[in-house]
Amino acid sequence: MDEMILEIRHLSKTFGKNEVLRDIDFSVAKGDVTSIIGASGSGKSTLLRCINLLETPTSGEILYRGENVAGRGVNAARYRSHVGMVFQSFNLFNNMTVLENCMVGQVKVLGKNRVDARKSAMNYLEKVGMAPYINAKPRQISGGQKQRVAIARALAMDPEVLLFDEPTSALDPEMVGEVLNVMQALANEGMTMLVVTHEMAFARDVSSQVVYMNGGIICEQGTPEEVFGNPQKQETRDFLARFRKN
């Protein structure tokens, strides 16, 4: 059996009386690319933010390598340094250059020296094609470039798993491709990824597991062939049909 990186067990999240996530159960093995699809407001992003502890789950367990991180007394910062996250709105540090953005975590969190940090930052920036822009500030580059830097920043922490929260939703159509290409290359290298996305082609072609969420619960999950080729539930069929039309 594959080594399990993340196991989500009976995860629930409520905001006030509003139940956003109900009894979520799934697991991510090493090297898996899991796409989480579903309509807006179905709880996809909240699920991802719970996994990264940016939101505190109301109940349930998140096992990271068999250890529950959703309980009390967990060093959230240390856990997060193993779990990279790429945001819809990039969230690059505006007061730093592209290079510094990719170095600061290595230096401050991982305690690397600046020479090593720079070397590995350059390595990842080259991988995402942003090496020429190391001296630019985030406000000076385009959305697609920002997202590629954000991916490099997450990679530079050498994470066990990368979470993507709608990484292409804030981008102009012509920039979506450059980010998806980078993500596809990562998937091919065996990076464990958890991707919330509206890019159905990406979910179908790249992922090894697809999770369809609807109204805060997992409606259907399986391989892309199962979910896209032969959806079992009516909701899934309706959702996919809407996408095919567009």
Add this chain to the structure above:
Amino acid sequence: MEKFIKLGSDISALWGHYWLQYLVGIRNTLIVAVVATLVGCIIGLLCGILNTIPYAKNDPLPKRFFLKLVRVVVRIYVEVFRGTPMVLQAVFIYYGLPYFTDGAVAFSGNAGIWIASLVVVSINTGAYMAESVRGGIISIDPGQTEGAKAIGMTHVQTMTSVILPQAIRNIIPQIGNNFIINIKDTSVMFVIGFVEFFATHRNIVGLNLMYFPSATIEMVGYLTMTLIASFLLRLVEKLMDGSDSYELVQEDQLTMTAGTYSHPDRGTPFDERSKEYRNRVRESLKNRNGSTRGER
């Protein structure tokens, strides 16, 4: 006109006689204003950071209680020192401490007056800065905090590396405001006998009753100080913003990126955008004598 000439001669007489005292007054004013603004900023930063430490419902009770307590204390400090006149605070602290400690803690002598003035103006500035810093921190996009947390930074690391550098840039105008207010408001420290620029004026006119000419000197003096201060602050802001352009580090010569393209003929006579080239083309078009086809 006559009056102005008289004013001029009065001022030069005053200045000629007391210039050293005026300058010492200016020096004292500036020292207190600068030191108190700096210390006030540090107090404000600490309060602002303490005030914005987040806590969740499932944190242990002592931590929540402590953070709540800190917020209450900071709140009281801010409200008290923002809500009472500084002149009264000066009297309150200068005479209050010896009163309560039976003279064990007293601001004695000239050094005591200096310390009392610095303390009062500093904590007053701190109260204002605490709110400015809090506002500065709130104004930073929450995404910045999330980005920092997502790579595993602790609250302190997030603050010092990401949030504060941006928040401080945003509150520089506020710091400048406080500095200029401090230059002027140190004048109320005369109540505890601190001889700064305004107290110098009081001392001098007490001797010779030349109220208006001395006040004119004061006016010009204060305005000069504040104008220089605002100029310097603008400069600091500009420096903090850094350059608007950046250098492309073109390691891969094959990547031609948008915006890096430079016309190869630029600056040569063949540059199509140069005036010379256009004139040449225009002339040659004119000299074709109406023929629309080139000569064979």
